[in-house]
Amino acid sequence: MTDQPALFEDGPAPLPELTAAERRRAYVQTMLDRGVHPHTGLPLLGEPGPLVARCGTCAHRYLKGGHAKNYPKCAVGPVNDSPGTDVLARWPACNRWERAE
Numbered sequence: 248m249t250d251q252p253a254l255f256e257d258g259p260a261p262l263p264e265l266t267a268a269e270r271r272r273a274y275v276q277t278m279l280d281r282g283v284h285p286h287t288g289l290p291l292l293g294e295p296g297p298l299v300a301r302c303g304t305c306a307h308r309y310l311k312g313g314h315a316k317n318y319p320k321c322a323v324g325p326v327n328d329s330p331g332t333d334v335l336a337r338w339p340a341c342n343r344w345e346r347a348e
Contacts, residue, residue, distance in 0.1 A: 271331060275338075284341035286332065287324040292340045303336025306345040 265273070278285040293299040302308050302321065310317035311326070320326045321334040323343050 268330075279339065284324075285338065286321055286334050287341045287343065289323070289341040289343060292342050292344050300340040300344045301336060302334050302338045302340055302344075304344075304347055305340055306347045307343065308334055308336070308347070 275285040279291070282291050283289070284291055291299075302319075305321075307322045309320055309322065311320045311328075318328075318330075319334050319336065320332060323341065324332065324334075326332050
């Protein structure tokens with residue numbers, strides 16, 4: 248046995264636990280950075296920026312009624328009652344975007 252001190256006395260520092268919302272935000276940002284819509288998995292309509300079409304102006308976005316609240320969903324991608332399928336109005340639109348009337 249050597250007289251060198253251990254590199255990690257108590258083991259490596261544990262990584263901080265992320266909440267579900269933090270994991271979701273990280274996933275969304277990763278997808279947008281890759282040029283892919285986080286909900287539909289389709290390519291983005293254009294480069295993210297102030298003049299690009301957004302999900303909030305798309306005809307496919309609708310509000311699904313709850314007991315006390317409405318939840319934003321998209322008819323193009325999968326839909327269930329979890330927050331994981333909520334579609335935020337500020338997201339850049341995918342290539343299936345159509346102007347809402």
